[in-house]
Amino acid sequence: MPVTDFRQRTAVLFVAVVLGHIILISAQVNSRSGVPLLEVVTFGAFAEVQRGAAGLTSGVRDAWNGYGDLRGVRAENEALRRQLGELQLQFQQERARAERARQLENLLGFRQELAVETIAAGVIGASASLDFRGITIDRGTNTGVTANMAVVAPTGLVGRIVTPTAHVSKVQLLIDQNAAAGALVERSRAQGIVVGTNLELLRMDFVAVTADVKAGDVIVTSGVDGIYPKGFIIGKVEQVDNGNGNHKNIRVRPSVEFNRLEEVLVVKPTPAQAAQAKERQ
């Protein structure tokens, strides 16, 4: 076996030591966006391969699907789907507006908060590892995408941008074990943090046992995390009990079907959020 040959082993050992050093350096050095350098460099390099692979697979799929199809109808269908997605997003915004108006919030401030600009993006890849839940989208810094922008789908919250490169971006899904978002129960306004578990249900932490939460309650973003704008739907409460301590044990079923995502919208931060993010840096 050539790999077990002494000279080969020395070369392999060398590579291992170099990799070890890169990891060690990466653990200490962060890029300007706060993401470890190793992540940025590896993702940036591989993103181009991924783009090529996605282009190839989508080309083959399109050729197969397009066989016998009417091109005009397909294009129209895609345009309508995009339009429908945007309309559903608008509907979500309107819904959040109505809820807050009911609570007599300042209309002007509320409008400023909700007037979100979005960037439409297509999903071109999935996470490289099953242990982390993420997707790759076909929009990057060239189109104004930056780290920590919220990503939404017509049905609800998807996640956040973690590594943007020039042409593509990596999105951490809300179901990822390292994902979290400030959230509240829409009906009772009880606040907490929704965290991903890598499983199909999310968990909502830090909700007091005295809080009014029932199965079927809608959970929305609270906007306190400085990443996700207020009022976007996260999901519905599926299980709730008082647990053992001071906080309720709440499981939330996400409103988004993460395995079927094809197109998403990247939400540009509002001026208030941008200022908040700057303060945090």
Added chain:
Amino acid sequence: MRAAGIALVIIIALALQTSLARFLTPGGGLVDLVFVAIVYIALSSGPTAGMMAGAIAGLSQDALAASGTLNVVVGAGSVSTQSIIGIGSLAKTVVGFFAGIVGSQFIVARPLPRALVFFTATVAHAIIFVGLYRVIDRGYTQATAGTILSQAGANALVGVLVFQIADFLPNFVDRRRSMGGRMRINRRLD
């Protein structure tokens, strides 16, 4: 298998995992093609190759899938998460090494023993991965026995399939060559 061949197998597995794997299974996120590639390399080339494949492929996966740090604070408490590069690769390095030992010490040439190795290796990987995360107390790693077993089953199925294809390909090329040679001889005799 030479080092270049191992690197090529890993790159192909990574590309397929990120672009095709979500279309292969109805629920998505079931088959880990990179893991299948590591065990395949370990079984066919031994513990050193398996270990190195596990380390390199694991580090690539960890780096590609990592999501940095996140802090969310509400009145009642806060959540701080960090994805750590190296945990997945360590689990894969250990599994690659031991799969290589199994491959070199036992005869693993039939589909059933191969499936068993893939199945056991997936379960071992999950135990090491979740265990390490629990030890360092980061993130919210949770795994149900059902998820791990279904992943192990899917990896075993795909792994055996990969071996069958790899075993078939050289025979196929040889058969074509010998058939072509026979035809040329027949033509000369005619």
